[in-house]
Amino acid sequence: MSTIRFLEPHAGVLAKREQIVSGLARLVPDDCLVTEERELVPFETDAFTAYRRVPLAVVLPETTEQVSAVMKYCSEQGVPVVPRGAGTSLAGGAIPQEDAVVIGISKMSCILDVDFANRTARVQAGVTNLRISDEVSADGFFYAPDPSSQLACTIAGNIGMNSGGAHCLKYGVTTNNLLGVKMVLQDGTIIELGGKHLDSGGYDLLGLICGSEGQFGIITEATVRLLAKPEGARPVLFGFDSSEVAGACVADIIAEGIIPVAIEFMDKEAIDICEAFAHAGYPMDVEALLIVEVEGSDDEMDAMLRKIIAIAKTHNVKRVKESQSAMEAAAIWKGRKSAFGATGRVADYICMDGTVPLGQLSHVLSETSKIIDRFGLRVANVFHAGDGNMHPLILYDVNDPVEAEKAEAAGMEILKLCVDAGGCLTGEHGVGIEKRDLMLHQFTETDLNQQMRVRAAFDPAWLMNPSKVFPLEMKMREAV
């Protein structure tokens, strides 16, 4: 991998490290402050593990007031701040830099209030995604966004990256399921946005916060929407002779106006890897697989499936297999949701996250495989096809620097391909460090300058998660 670059560290901050650590120690209890080198190491990277830097210190506050005190102090001292949820970012969103204080919200993990009448839950922002659904499941409800990392990732991180998941085709991503937040601004001010209602007058700052990658403040509480669980749900497998045909079938299903809960795609490489891991009963004699999940009453599911099968037949579908039991359904999803982990067992990989208009799925799949061939690499495609959110996993050997560089170059070409096809750089993983240089492929300088002006309205001194999202050159040029 090419060497990681950050904005130049603040020399003044590095010079007064001891003083800053003492200052922080006055603001939070002892067990909320990490300053020993060996204890800082776990915070040096996130799930984008190719890059790492040890931060100046880590604070793990227990209350919003503590977050506020720490932010105010860092603001006064000119210390950069890197917010951290569970550290599951695939784009390097939580990777620190050596002059930064990491503020992690993992200790703030209580469910504060569940209100079934209004179908909302208020939670501390360090609660894990799956915990919310677990809490309300017995009463027949769930929280919809379901990233594959949902067992570990926090709501704060979900909000920072506007996370999606397999079932977001029907239910929308985080921004569609978030009603309010309590957050701490860079100067320590505590603000509340939204609430239990849908729209609060004034600008939609809540929507702006969602997906702002930790650059507008630290979220400490969130109010989210709960949905009623469907009467039933049934995943069905459709096997095809080629990826392009499977892609065309997805486009036709959506064009017909049918919205299943999920349409997930796997190519041959992904099927092999996931089946070996999860024994999900995936058909092995096909080149591409769609997992289509329908839900509702039995009648509804039957009606929707009839339409989908009719469309699949026009694409010469080779295998159609309905899950016959709850256990079979669980295995099908286990295979899909563990795709990244299962891939990690057979090879190192980087995961791209481009999106494309559905009409372009076939074209982009076939061009992707040409790019991969040209670099002499392997790819496993496993992604949210229904909303055009591709996840090519580019396989390589992390100990072979030449191959690593090829993988990175191929990934960048694939993301440019997505943008050129009318899509965009990231569906749900965020820009982080990984894609910041490609932002100029997606946006004009004019667009990015406007985004930077909005950022400055929250963080004029550019101290929040400073080396992320924007091309470093643009920021450095401005600083001159």
Place this chain on the structure above:
Amino acid sequence: MSTIRFLEPHAGVLAKREQIVSGLARLVPDDCLVTEERELVPFETDAFTAYRRVPLAVVLPETTEQVSAVMKYCSEQGVPVVPRGAGTSLAGGAIPQEDAVVIGISKMSCILDVDFANRTARVQAGVTNLRISDEVSADGFFYAPDPSSQLACTIAGNIGMNSGGAHCLKYGVTTNNLLGVKMVLQDGTIIELGGKHLDSGGYDLLGLICGSEGQFGIITEATVRLLAKPEGARPVLFGFDSSEVAGACVADIIAEGIIPVAIEFMDKEAIDICEAFAHAGYPMDVEALLIVEVEGSDDEMDAMLRKIIAIAKTHNVKRVKESQSAMEAAAIWKGRKSAFGATGRVADYICMDGTVPLGQLSHVLSETSKIIDRFGLRVANVFHAGDGNMHPLILYDVNDPVEAEKAEAAGMEILKLCVDAGGCLTGEHGVGIEKRDLMLHQFTETDLNQQMRVRAAFDPAWLMNPSKVFPLEMKMREAV
């Protein structure tokens, strides 16, 4: 009504009126510029007709480039700009001021591209809301947000106010159905946000634009989501003995996790007025009416209705009446959608737009009627109950200044009541002029200062729709 107040007009702008008009004349064709006093009068107000001011000039451009040229010129000359769609704002969002140039997008009303494969339509921003559904209806699609003014209101206005409508309970409001915009910034820069995809990396400026009440730029094109029409739809009437009981029934339906397409509420006053106008077959022997619309296959609708009727019975529902034909269904909706117009035939009124958490519906309805009684006025309640978006129409005589002032004071009390119940000032009409002074009841000064900083990132000179949304005092204090 109390006298309208605006930010102090720019004396320099008023002094060089002739020069500004000549400058504008060089930028657009003759028939795109309105400068004669008598031709300016139609632009002096919008649907919030109590207040009016004649603007300096009106420009009705035909292209994005013309909008850009006019904006650049106004920016250079320091001239305030007031964007205008169809002028249907109920909150005074399009009311001009005497030193402002109104830029109306009514001439830009073409549908540019319909893409069924990706279920999107790209339109010029002056197209009317209903036009889009009309265009795609034969192919089985529709555009979901449906404000009562949908025959007249433009997509640009819908985006500015983040408009909703009766069917938004299921389908979401404008922000949930908007994929991209082309817009012109205050300095004339043309930017594009979003596209055919869902999330583009970087901050969610598209979401921020939606509901920004014309203060961030002028929208000239929009890409919106198309949805497949349901197999069938059936409105059903439920009559109750009191408003409070009907409100409690709504809360129970939603708490059960059932999401019909629409749950509309009418009290006795509204029923009488609407039935006299539309002959919709509303029951006349009840105190409150719910219009609940379900959709899907016949089986689905039957199943959902069974559940809803069971809940209604626990609230001693007095009448249940299913529409028996498409004509009957149309009449039911005609009655509801013409509620404002029908009310206008019997009295002058102002329409409030507060929202409340559903669990508070009964409480707020009963407190509302106490407030109205205290002022010796009459009220007709007709609103989107399913998403807690109340529309009390306060009836009064516009020629009686004492009564007019009472109506305004009662309205303000009702909005404060909504906020205090955990709701907010506006569900879909926007803040505009009407509610700007109440913003300090909903938000803290800290919150509003942050919103003003974000605004300044788009319009540092405060020239876009300048007297709206924020309490005038906050802006004036800052200017000192």
